[in-house]
Amino acid sequence: MADELVLVTGAAGRVAGQLLPGLAGRPLRLFDRTAAQHEGAEVVTGELTDPAALERAVDGVGAVVHLAGNPAPTAAWEELRGPNVEGFAALLAAAARAGVRRVVFASSVHAMGAHEADGRVPVDAAWPPRPCCPYGATKAFDEAVATVASRRGPVSTVGLRLGATVPQPEERSQLASWLGPADLRQVVVRALQVDASRVHLGGYPAVSANTRQHWDLGPARADLGYAPELDSEAFADRVEDDGTDTVACPR
Template sequence: MTAVLVTGAAGGVAGHLRSGLTGLDLRVVDTREVAGWDGAEVRTGDLTDPDVAAAAVEGMDAVVHLAANPHPGAAWSELRGPNADAVVTLLDAARKAGVGRVVLASSVHAVGGYVADGLPAGTVIDPAWPARPCCAYGATKVFAEAYGRSVADGGELSVLCLRLGGVLARPTDTGNLIGWLAPSDLRRLVLAALEADVRYGCYFGVSANTRGVFDYANATAELGYRPELDSEAYAADVTPGDGGLCRWRGESTP
């Protein structure tokens, strides 16, 4: 495939991904002004609008859907449009347009409840375990995975869900050590997901972290994803923290 739409192109994750998409015919879209995508066709629009979504996916072979409200403490009113309605509108438009593959950015927050409640030493979270979101944001990602599954089961569109960890140049606190995703590993994962012969799948997007609790074995087996970096290389230098993973229960963060 050569023609790829990237949504949420003004966001940080997209910025880390950009250099890995060299050689592809790119179209990018965001609600905000987009910079740093030289050579790509740039569009601005809200993907909750069916007309915007239909125009964005027209002629595309694949979509990398990164657009979302990324804040775990956001209220439902702030999450519903970008994280739920836009997913439905985009996937429906992609199916109707004959797009072959959507790589859908989910999050480790979809199973963050297991982390928040504490895991026995040595336990890793299997992607086949039931979803257990730690927050409303995580719940929107569970919905996105489920809607993607329903569309993929219709047989007209392949949907691969990537439960991304923290995409950072390097871990910033101790919490990042379990779910860090190095930018270079992000690029490996997305490219692998674009090419894999899979109808539907759900995979953890993390690096090869010594202290990791998210099992990415199915991403290796089914996508050929082999992360190369390990957060342990930074363990001696980071400060205490939760790495952005929810440790709470409630409607919003403090």
């Protein structure tokens, strides 16, 4: 498994920049609409919605870490549908045709944002998705379509509901949902490695071990073996007060 070719989509983005050092030593292929770079990695440049580019991207790949998409919780449906819905469905279909073993994909805590916004915390990952915005709704859809792909095989999927994935929290609203770089790397590697029989949920929260936790990490610990080591509390006295304790979108 350690020598299989791993495709990272959205490889020119911010999350990928924090993740890629954690995949050192693995054969890597990078895919993005803008040219991505990482030492020793193959590069395929193209659009998720271009079938020929996707075929090139998944050819010979053992596992995918799918990060490409529109990450904006404020985005309108028209801006999200191509990258987050059509693009992800196309990637899953291409991965299945190519015999890819595992697709780990970036969902978001916004898929469960309405639970958080309504004060139902810590959010249980087994509750039904309750997005707080169109962006969160695309992530909930992604979890559903990935579950279908997993059931049909041969690809198996692991959805990670990433929290605020930044090197360090900068606003009060990020303290409950921060995912620090070392924990990002750990949870993605765990998700690449975990046996498919252990994956029971469409999406697992991926946040650090924050003192002000809004996300129950029990299932991620039990199923994926995720053992986060970082805590946003170390930065709590330095963050800007943006007036809220949640990442959920306001009503």
